Amino acid sequence: MQIPIFTVDAFTNRPFSGNPAAVCLLENDLDEDLHQKIAAEMNLSETAFIRKLHPGDDFTKSSCFGLRWFTPANEVPLCGHATLASAAVLFHIQKNTNSVLTFMTLSGELKARQVEDHIVLDLPLYKTYPQVSQNFMYERFPRKAAVGDMIVQDLRYSPDTKKLLVRLSDAYERSVLEKLQVSAQRFLSAEKTGKVKGLILTLKGNPSGKHKGHDFYSRYFAPWYGVLEDPVTGSAHAVLSSYWSEQLGKKEMLAFQCSRRGGELKISLRNDGRVDIAGQTAVVLKGNLTF
Secondary structure, three states: OOOEEEEEEEEEOOOOEEEEEEEEEEEOOOOOHHHHHHHHHHHHEEEEEEOOOOOOOOOOOOOOEEEEEEOOOOOEOOOOOHHHHHHHHHHHHOOOOOOOOEEEEEEEEEEEEOOOOOEEEEEEEEOOEEEOOHHHHHHHHHHHHHHOOOOOEEEEOOOOOOEEEEEOOOOOOOHHHHHHOOOOHHHHHHHOOOOOOEEEEEOOOOOOOOOOOOOOEEEEEEEEHOOOEEOOOHHHHHHHHHHHHHHHHEEEEEEEEEOOOOEEEEEEEEEOEEEEEOOOOEEEEEEEEEO
């Protein structure tokens, strides 16, 4: 069997930055266990599988496809950067002629469209809720396992995504977040209840600082899914967008995820309770899986 496969760096226009995702084009249904085996073989934070929904569908002409995402360890319910990568493969490599693509996923219908040199994803927007200081997750988990003795300004939880959002003090600069040494493996021993599946560290942007223009910064960790640190994370920004829009009183924002690779996301909250997250892509590999 041969399956076309691509590696796409998402949320960047430069190869070897942003967040790499593998994208597989499935002409036919794949044995269920092969999805996970392929994702483990690729060993990227996500491998996406685009599948035809009907026998007569065409990657060049059809506008609706099935889409699933796998980390090296698990299937996940939402992955923004691999959706961006999937849309890039269809738009830029398959030369899909539609202005909007629809993906049927575990998170419902997701849409992608081209706007100039960006691809815009229409994603769910997830609310966060404050965690009281006596809460177990506040005291033991993020404070000790994630940021040690650093000052935490706010702590929120997103029950829909099981993501914990830790906002560091506004007194810190972006460089502090970038240099923070995080032992994601320690999270696994600190949190075994299943309530947390992802940890977001975030910091307010500094309009007068060296890196002007970004409204907020973040880093993201998901060792529960086998991803110690994810370089640029669309699904985390479906949570961050809700939080920072509320904090800053803005619906249009520019975000930067300051992992080692780094990536930029343009955010626009919609009136229908969802969020548009736009990014650029760079295709770095084209080939075939053969087995």
